[in-house]
Amino acid sequence: MNRSVLAVTAMAIAMPLLAQPPAGQPGGSAELQVAPKQIDQVLVEIDNSRQDETVTAISVIGASPRGRAVNDPLSQSYGSWGQDYQDQWGLYALNLVSMHRGMVAPEYGSGYPLRLEPVVVAVIDTGVDYTHPDLPPSQLWRNPGERSNGRDDDGNGLIDDLIGWNFINDTNAPWDDHGHGTLVAGIIAADTNNSIGIAGVAPNAQLMVLKALDGSGHGNGSDIARAIRYAVDKGVRIIHLSLGGQVPGAAEQDALAYAQQREVLVVTAAGNQASGDANGYESLDGVLVVGSLGPDGQRAEFSNWGADLDLLAPGVEILSLRARGSDFLRRNGSKDYQPEAAVVDREYYRATGNSFAAPYVTGLAALLLGRDPWMEPRNLNHMLTQSARDLGPEGSDSNHGYGAVDAMQALASDPQRYINAQLTGAVLNDDRTLSLNGSADADLFAQAYLQFGQGEQPSQWHPLGKPMSQGMVESTLYRFDPSTLPGGLVTVRLTVEHLDGGLRHSRLQLQLPQSAAK
Ligand SMILES: [Ca+2]
Ligand SMILES: [Ca+2]
Numbered sequence: 001m002n003r004s005v006l007a008v009t010a011m012a013i014a015m016p017l018l019a020q021p022p023a024g025q026p027g028g029s030a031e032l033q034v035a036p037k038q039i040d041q042v043l044v045e046i047d048n049s050r051q052d053e054t055v056t057a058i059s060v061i062g063a064s065p066r067g068r069a070v071n072d073p074l075s076q077s078y079g080s081w082g083q084d085y086q087d088q089w090g091l092y093a094l095n096l097v098s099m100h101r102g103m104v105a106p107e108y109g110s111g112y113p114l115r116l117e118p119v120v121v122a123v124i125d126t127g128v129d130y131t132h133p134d135l136p137p138s139q140l141w142r143n144p145g146e147r148s149n150g151r152d153d154d155g156n157g158l159i160d161d162l163i164g165w166n167f168i169n170d171t172n173a174p175w176d177d178h179g180h181g182t183l184v185a186g187i188i189a190a191d192t193n194n195s196i197g198i199a200g201v202a203p204n205a206q207l208m209v210l211k212a213l214d215g216s217g218h219g220n221g222s223d224i225a226r227a228i229r230y231a232v233d234k235g236v237r238i239i240h241l242s243l244g245g246q247v248p249g250a251a252e253q254d255a256l257a258y259a260q261q262r263e264v265l266v267v268t269a270a271g272n273q274a275s276g277d278a279n280g281y282e283s284l285d286g287v288l289v290v291g292s293l294g295p296d297g298q299r300a301e302f303s304n305w306g307a308d309l310d311l312l313a314p315g316v317e318i319l320s321l322r323a324r325g326s327d328f329l330r331r332n333g334s335k336d337y338q339p340e341a342a343v344v345d346r347e348y349y350r351a352t353g354n355s356f357a358a359p360y361v362t363g364l365a366a367l368l369l370g371r372d373p374w375m376e377p378r379n380l381n382h383m384l385t386q387s388a389r390d391l392g393p394e395g396s397d398s399n400h401g402y403g404a405v406d407a408m409q410a411l412a413s414d415p416q417r418y419i420n421a422q423l424t425g426a427v428l429n430d431d432r433t434l435s436l437n438g439s440a441d442a443d444l445f446a447q448a449y450l451q452f453g454q455g456e457q458p459s460q461w462h463p464l465g466k467p468m469s470q471g472m473v474e475s476t477l478y479r480f481d482p483s484t485l486p487g488g489l490v491t492v493r494l495t496v497e498h499l500d501g502g503l504r505h506s507r508l509q510l511q512l513p514q515s516a517a518k
């Protein structure tokens with residue numbers, strides 16, 4: 001199988017699905033002339049850094065005394081490329097910088113300063129520049145079963161897989177000859193409070209680097225499936241996939257099912273095609289799908305939408321680490337491309353796309369797991385989605401999912417509690433009845449009910465059917481004769497009530513025939 005997979009890069013709306021290098025330019029990695037440091041040398045540094053790590057605990061706030069800002073200069077600066085917002089605006093939009101500063105909201109509770117266990121995160125992408133000064137060995141995973149000796153010590157079939165694997169060249173050096181993977185990695189785990197560059201979301205994340213996309217940003221399904229299985233077998237808790245493309249094949253679907261069996265959270269990016277017809281990883285069950293917010297707090301137009309979309313996170317003009325010598329925006333063929341225009345301070349780079357939104361969610365998941373390492377993926381999922389800030393139509397909706405991810409709220413949320421209200425669609429049956437499908441559920445379910453009103457923003461709501469006394473998941477919530485409703489545009493609203501009095505809505509718009517109702 002050899003289908004192409006596109007790294008979901010910085011393309012805006014009009015980009016072709018498979019970005020090709022502009023004509024006359026090499027498709028390989030000619031822009032990356034500098035030989036990477038030997039992996040063994042990186043390994044020695046990792047081992048040294050592990051020795052002075054207190055093994056279990058890193059403190060988000062402990063490294064920066066309360067009330068003082070983190071000292072990464074690009075987390076504090078504005079306008080480095082002429083924009084009128086912070087260079088690392090995403091950290092602010094995520095409600096994270098105030099946490100790093102130690103300005104802790106009371107609802108955080110008494111668990112502060114956070115003491116975080118290391119959490120291993122597999123990044124399956126174009127590789128990582130593991131020599132970047134703002135991604136030191138402390139931020140990389142070290143295979144505990146493998147030594148640098150030319151032998152396969154841990155018996156997994158790969159020799160000296162010390163920090164991950166390069167599935168493109170079958171070597172132990174997952175060097176990033178594109179740039180996409182390093183940008184993703186930096187958002188999650190760039191070194192924080194080290195006086196240089198940017199701050200990452202999760203100082204406790206240790207990245208397992210799995211290169212499954214080549215220097216042009218393409219890969220194939222079997223390599224990606226191998227990378228997923230590698231990560232699961234090594235016991236990662238989170239797999240990050242900022243990849244797009246066609247419908248994943250059987251090998252990838254099996255590998256993802258394996259990840260879910262083994263309680264691994266899989267975070268993926270929605271596509272960048274401004275489409276409701278999702279067909280990449282986002283279309284699979286059980287993955288957390290992230291779209292983009294802009295600095296204006298609104299959903300970015302290029303973001304795919306649909307019932308699969310779970311969350312929005314910052315994805316426009318995201319500043320992160322630049323793989324050495326890379327300038328990968330050259331590859332997407334944009335007319336507006338100017339050489340190195342996206343480079344900031346030589347070693348940093350900015351780009352736009354859902355690829356760079358999803359890492360915020362992965363980083364936040366690593367923070368949550370670092371605080372509570374035994375948490376199951378479903379509880380993590382609840383904390384991330386249920387605490388999101390609602391955007392657009394009330395409740396979860398197909399353009400915004402549960403809304404904008406919020407670190408402060410997620411950290412304060414109850415992992416057990418959830419209210420799931422989702423109207424996913426309406427189906428006309430053979431007998432001319434209409435089925436409303438979706439989920440109405442809660443951990444402590446009180447009741448749920450449907451209502452309808454005329455127009456896009458009804459001023460009056462009327463009951464539709466009887467209240468539901470039991471939760472329902474991905475099923476038909478109600479079946480009725482649509483000719484009993486007024487014709488034209490009708491909005492249906494689902495309300496799910498929790499026993500604690502909380503509630504959540506979901507809406508669905510129906511265009512009904514102007515029939516001879518009655
Ligand atoms: Ca091995
Ligand atoms: Ca070895």
Ligand SMILES: [Ca+2]
Nearest residue numbers: 072191196198
């Ligand atoms: Ca830094």
Ligand SMILES: [Ca+2]
Nearest residue numbers: 391392393395
């Ligand atoms: Ca909403």
